[in-house]
Amino acid sequence: MCGIVGVVSTQPVNQLIYDALLLLQHRGQDAAGIVTQLGHKFFMHKARGMVRDVFRTRNMRALPGNCGLGQVRYPTAGNANSEEEAQPFYVNAPFGVVLAHNGNLTNAQQLRQELVQTDHRHINTESDSEVLLNVLAHELGRASQGGALQLESIFAAVAAVHRRVRGSYAVVALIAGHGMLVFRDPYGIRPLCIGRGPDGTVMAASESVALEGTGHRFERDVAPGEAIWVTLDGQLHARQCADAPRHHPCIFEFVYLARPDSVIDGISVYQARLNMGQALATRVVSTMPPSEIDAVIPIPESSRPAAMEVARLIGRPYREGFVKNRYVGRTFIMPGQAVRKKSVRQKLNVIASEFAGRNVLLVDDSIVRGTTSREIVQMAREAGARKVYLASAAPPVRYPNVYGIDMPTQQELVAHGRSVEEVRQLIGCDALIYQDLEAMKRAVAALNPHLQGFEASCFDGHYITGDVTPEQVEAMNAPRCMPALEEDDGGGSRLTLPSVQEV
Ligand SMILES: O=P(O)(O)OC[C@H]1O[C@H](OP(=O)(O)OP(=O)(O)O)[C@H](O)[C@@H]1O
Numbered sequence: 074m075c076g077i078v079g080v081v082s083t084q085p086v087n088q089l090i091y092d093a094l095l096l097l098q099h100r101g102q103d104a105a106g107i108v109t110q111l112g113h114k115f116f117m118h119k120a121r122g123m124v125r126d127v128f129r130t131r132n133m134r135a136l137p138g139n140c141g142l143g144q145v146r147y148p149t150a151g152n153a154n155s156e157e158e159a160q161p162f163y164v165n166a167p168f169g170v171v172l173a174h175n176g177n178l179t180n181a182q183q184l185r186q187e188l189v190q191t192d193h194r195h196i197n198t199e200s201d202s203e204v205l206l207n208v209l210a211h212e213l214g215r216a217s218q219g220g221a222l223q224l225e226s227i228f229a230a231v232a233a234v235h236r237r238v239r240g241s242y243a244v245v246a247l248i249a250g251h252g253m254l255v256f257r258d259p260y261g262i263r264p265l266c267i268g269r270g271p272d273g274t275v276m277a278a279s280e281s282v283a284l285e286g287t288g289h290r291f292e293r294d295v296a297p298g299e300a301i302w303v304t305l306d307g308q309l310h311a312r313q314c315a316d317a318p319r320h321h322p323c324i325f326e327f328v329y330l331a332r333p334d335s336v337i338d339g340i341s342v343y344q345a346r347l348n349m350g351q352a353l354a355t356r357v358v359s360t361m362p363p364s365e366i367d368a369v370i371p372i373p374e375s376s377r378p379a380a381m382e383v384a385r386l387i388g389r390p391y392r393e394g395f396v397k398n399r400y401v402g403r404t405f406i407m408p409g410q411a412v413r414k415k416s417v418r419q420k421l422n423v424i425a426s427e428f429a430g431r432n433v434l435l436v437d438d439s440i441v442r443g444t445t446s447r448e449i450v451q452m453a454r455e456a457g458a459r460k461v462y463l464a465s466a467a468p469p470v471r472y473p474n475v476y477g478i479d480m481p482t483q484q485e486l487v488a489h490g491r492s493v494e495e496v497r498q499l500i501g502c503d504a505l506i507y508q509d510l511e512a513m514k515r516a517v518a519a520l521n522p523h524l525q526g527f528e529a530s531c532f533d534g535h536y537i538t539g540d541v542t543p544e545q546v547e548a549m550n551a552p553r554c555m556p557a558l559e560e561d562d563g564g565g566s567r568l569t570l571p572s573v574q575e576v
């Protein structure tokens with residue numbers, strides 16, 4: 074998950090892109106970048122850090138022009154610490170192309186070799202997004218055969234990208250002096266939508282909140298496999314460029330990644346979370362009598378809608394028991410376990426009176442590494458809770474992700490190879506209630522009957538692009554795991570148990 078935005082306007086776009094990136098900040102906290110175009114020249118500034126830290130007034134002044142792209146990065150490939158891997162990326166041939174990417178390629182290594190050995194292109198970083206840009210650039214060159222850029226060549230190049238590239242990719246790109254290209258992978262795994270402002274400005278962005286929050290009207294989602302070419306005078310040309318597109322958006326967007334005020338692929342993220350809460354309430358009542366529970370308490374931020382519905386349906390009071398420090402970012406998307414663990418305590422503090430002498434049901438949207446739950450359960454006990462029950466609005470996360478969520482190895486997932494009872498013991502709660510996988514899928518699918526399914530590999534181990542198994546995933550992600558281990562705080566923050574059999 075990263076946040077991307079692209080804009081074509083008749084006015085300067087630097088501030089507009091900055092504002093859109095602030096609205097997408099929850100999708101990436103590691104690095105940010107903006108590129109603008111004036112005439113045939115690109116102007117770029119990118120660096121590590123949050124949007125507010127990366128762009129100073131002098132940087133903004135140096136981003137002139139009426140079209141541009143922006144990206145907030147949450148690294149899921151290459152080197153998280155590299156300034157060079159911040160996006161957008163640039164290549165000078167053909168025409169001059171800049172690109173911002175949300176997603177993750179599963180055949181990046183093979184493509185990298187092809188690009189170097191056969192296509193004779195130079196790749197300067199470990200980023201899969203730079204690989205993607207070079208495939209696009211190579212195919213644009215091939216389709217236009219040294220001549221002027223034609224609409225048909227642009228669509229032919231995207232079709233070739235779909236044939237060569239595997240994995241997830243939502244993309245915005247600029248071709249110098251020509252226009253903006255927007256496209257999405259043939260499964261539509263990562264979100265991408267497009268809309269217009271009152272003055273005709275065209276904006277494409279990862280989430281509808283970026284359009285609405287900057288005064289643009291949402292028009293539609295980009296279809297899986299579709300490419301949209303936006304000319305510099307704001308005309309749109311759309312074409313389906315994939316042979317067999319199928320719509321399987323990532324279900325984790327609805328669980329956690331996206332903002333609740335966004336609508337993705339026709340589904341309100343907020344309503345999806347309410348529906349997951351309704352399904353979870355059924356699991357709670359089948360596990361324990363609601364009279365056992367004195368209060369239902371959400372673990373801020375993302376679990377609030379689900380917790381509200383659980384409380385309403387089991388007929389027990391909904392209470393706020395944790396206060397979130399709004400100046401600490403999202404912990405799950407931070408790089409490295411030590412920093413994530415420390416941040417949970419910095420981020421959440423208890424309202425002790427809500428716990429003293431009570432049986433509480435804590436609700437979270439998901440339990441991934443267990444970092445949050447283990448700390449939170451301990452904090453509830455320290456605040457005097459009698460019994461601490463924990464419910465997760467998503468089923469156990471058991472498999473690594475390869476489509477743009479930072480879950481590289483099975484070992485770090487608390488539920489991998491463990492029974493629910495073993496996870497409960499590790500987390501230290503008195504009862505642990507997980508959502509049912511099929512119930513979660515039904516709860517979200519009910520909001521858009523036209524979808525063909527979901528990309529839900531971290532829950533069910535089924536990788537929709539068909540080119541990877543969980544074992545290959547592990548091998549593929551291995552290089553990324555090294556720095557994370559070095560950053561660990563000596564094992565104290567890692568959840569370790571003697572290894573257990575797969576359940
Ligand atoms: O089991 P873990 O590895 O701890 O991951 C799961 C937790 O991380 C996320 O919260 P986060 O603080 O990132 O964001 P939020 O404020 O949107 O809930 C998510 O909402 C869970 O609370």
Ligand SMILES: NC(=O)CC[C@H](N)C(=O)O
Pocket residue numbers: 074075146147148149150151158174175176177178200201202477478
């Ligand atoms: N999560 C993402 O979308 C990241 C994009 C790209 N794979 C990177 O690591 O920079």
Ligand SMILES: [Mg+2]
Pocket residue numbers: 372373374375376437438445
């Ligand atoms: Mg959370």
